[in-house]
Amino acid sequence: MDYTITAVDRALALLETVAEHPGVGLSELARLTGSTKTLAFRMAATLEARGYLMKDAETRGYTIGHKPLLLSEKMQHQMPLLRVANPVLDDLVARTRENVSLLVRDGLQTVCIGIRQSPQPIRLYAELGRQGPLHVGGGPKLLLAYAPESVQEEVAAGALDRFTPETITDPVRLRALLGKIRSQGYNVSHGDQDAGAFSIAAPLRDHQGRVVASLSVAGPQSRLTDDLERLYVRMLLDAAGEVSSRLGWREAAA
Structure with missing residues (x-):
């Protein structure tokens, strides 16, 4: 009805x-x-x-x-995901000094529902409420990897706009990457959405184990070393696990 x-x-x-x-x-x-x-x-x-x-x-x-600004402010306090994630966002930006974002999927786009700006003078552009495509970036591709198969196929069959020379526009390559993301449980992107930028993302799960958001750290590629990349992956997986646990997810049960 x-x-x-x-x-x-x-x-x-x-x-x-x-x-x-x-x-x-x-x-x-x-x-x-x-x-x-x-x-x-x-x-x-x-x-x-x-x-x-x-x-x-x-x-x-x-x-x-x-x-709408007033409603957004109230949502920040009332939405369970944001209530749980906000302290983690604060902690991550203090430890990494890079942009930290919380993204959710809305149909075939992503929406930024939480953002902490890097305190450094050179940083990436980030904006609360910003929408974007699913096939580029750390958080977006991670959300696409865990989206229903019908969503993945619709994105792969659609226009995969090129943002930089690193953007994947081949549906076959995109599907292969999505499988890799699911297998390793996180995503690392280098310059596929913004040239000279990196983004590392981990999934947030609800009590049923469904991926409901992505938690990511992003910044200029020039500041990222191999050691820092490995460190950020561990930090994000730990932080995402903490938020997911507070949302009721239990990895052992899953």
Whole structure:
């Protein structure tokens, strides 16, 4: 049985569209959402009144309002995964002095739900809420490796965009790498998403053993030695095991 409320679904789709197209005008917003201009205006006006959207007085374009930020702040305190993982993120950034990220999979993309920025002046770009593809990067490829086979096949059959010369765009090579990631239980990426960068990731599991997130350390390749890479792998596996244990996973039982 479908319990979807069409009006709510349309309003949320409009909100997501504005997030992806900041400054979008009403006519374009109606086109992007497949709504009439009148319906788009009414939904936007309602979301604006509730603080979810803002309208520029001069350009008449829409951007995200303050209310999603408030919800995000509350989520940081209420979401069990974040409550458990936050102290571990703090510890890892203090020990590695590199970016530490917590990613989850949302369909065919990843979303950063937790980030600790490197305190060093030269560091990688990272942003809370940032979305990205599944076939590049330490955390994303790890999440893809543990995703349902149908998701892996859909990604492999789709457009594997090239970000750097190291990006894997061959579906056969990608599938082989995903098998290797599952076999070793972690992922190390070198420059396949950002040139001159590394990313090392380990899986976080829930009480049923399902991989629900990736925990990663990332930074400039110039700072990574072979010894540090091995150290970061051990640190991440230990940290991921600690978070997974607090989420109810028991490795022996699995």
